[in-house]
Amino acid sequence: MNKFELKSLLDDGALGTPAGRIVRMLTERGAMSAAQLSRLTGLAKSTVSTAVAELRRTGMVLEAGNEPAGGVGRPATALTLNPGAGTCIGILIGQTEIQLIVADVTHTVLADKIVVMEDGYTPAMAADLIRRLVAEAYETQWQSPSGLLGVGVAMGGPVNPVNGQVLRAGGMPDWAGVDMKELLGPLFEGVPIFCDNESNCSAIAEMTWGAAQGFDDFVVYTLDLGVGGAIVSGGRVLRGVAGGAGEFGHVVIDPNGPLCRCGNRGCIEVYASFRNLLPEAEAHFGRPLRITDVVEMALGGDNYCRLLVERAGEAGGHGLGLIGSVFNPPLVVVSGRLARTGDLLLDALARSYERYTLVKHNDVPDSARTIFRTSTFTDGACLGAVGLVLRHHGRLVGQAA
Ligand SMILES: [Zn+2]
Structure with missing residues (x-):
């Protein structure tokens, strides 16, 4: 085995070969059994078995140990890439x-x-x-x-x-x-x-290591001093033709509303971000505050701060309801510093979402309901940057490889 071999397997051109598809899947998702590899790559079990034997012979793939197979019977052996591969x-x-x-x-x-x-x-x-x-x-x-x-x-x-x-x-x-x-x-x-x-x-960090593991379709909704987000469909992050996809904060909900920093009026961000609510809190307490101060006070039971977080959740849910009507996602991962208030924010957000989105909770069975979770990472972007490489996402065009 050598690193150049792995590099070539990871390149798009090698995607078609079983070994390439297996290595890409292990790179993207980490250790898994041969049965999972077969299911996720769509390759026949026998094809996976032959390719894995060859990859193990070269030392590129190793046995990670035994993991429960999720039922009765023999535990399945998890396969992993050789950590020394790169x-x-x-x-x-x-x-x-x-x-x-x-x-x-x-x-x-x-x-x-x-x-x-x-x-x-x-x-x-x-x-x-x-x-x-x-x-x-x-x-x-x-x-x-x-x-x-x-x-x-x-x-x-x-x-x-x-x-x-x-x-x-x-x-x-x-x-x-x-x-x-x-x-x-x-x-x-x-x-x-x-x-x-x-x-x-x-x-990408949430999908690879965090709250969205196992989901190929989900929306990230960020509530902080700004409002932002991301859309993941089929395991890929949607970027848009100019890199502007997922800018949820600038969906206009009232063209006659207050001016937004983007130049438009009545964007979701104007109502749901903490940029406007923080000065209210500062006036109330008579001192400068950071978002984290309000979060701590809300978690400590301060009624004023709890109400403020709920207001952000309600306004955020209005915007998210529109996004829900467009994507009807199985999972919404709520991130940003406000997400640290957990259920306080999620409950208000989900209630408001339910009011404004098309598909209502009680119209569908449990398995078809949108799940709301807070993000695993408060600062997952850098880890997600590692994930860009592991998932072969966003390679700069025209760069000499
Ligand atoms: Zn805006």
Whole structure:
């Protein structure tokens, strides 16, 4: 076995071969039995068996140990990729920090570093820091960077999926127009780079490691100082032609409503984000507050803060009801700092969702009802950037591989 072999199996071109499909499935989802591999790849059991035998002979696939088969009978043997087969890097380029995670192909995190950045840091500063963090991470782990299979980047703003340029970047205006291939290509020569925005990366983290494991279709709905989200369909995150899919906060619910920071009026975000509710709380308590202060007070039983969270949930549920009528998702993962209030937010959100969406809870059997869950990760974007590589999502077009 060698890493170049794995790299070629992971490439799109190898998808058609049974070995390629098996390796891709193990990379995406982690350890599983031969029976699960057969079901998820659609390959016949005998084909899986032959291909797995060959992959085991080369050392690329190992037995992970025994796992219960989910019923009576012999436990099924879980198959896993050889952790030595290669590493992936995830990088978060956020408004206030840069984070770097190194993980192996079995989804195990080997290194995780985070550096707080000053407001308005430049792309050149980011590139210098990333170069240093990568060198440090590999030095500490005694790993060779030559086994690097790919680099995933979670960007604090939308990225054009065609040319890899950062679009009008919300809180990072200095980054608009930056070409991620030009910025990071020289740091990682010959290594594929994958890039998507933070929300989409967070969705990949939930799908791979968190609240959405086992779901191929779901919606992430983020309630924080802004409102955002992501749409996952058939195990893939929808990006849209310009990288703008899943921007739920800017669905207009009242064209005559208050002005939104995006320039339109009456966006979901105007009503459901905490941007407008936080000043109310500050006026009430007579001191500056952060979202986390309100969350803590609400969890501690403060009635005023509980009502404020419920209001955000109700307004958020209105917007989510519209999204539900479009997608009718089996699962909604609610993320953002407000999600830390758990059922307090979820109950208000689900009640309001029920009022505004088309398919009502009691119209359908249990198995067809939308499930609401809070996210597993408060900051999953960087882990999701590793997931970009593992799931082969968002590879920058035109980058020399
Ligand atoms: Zn807006």
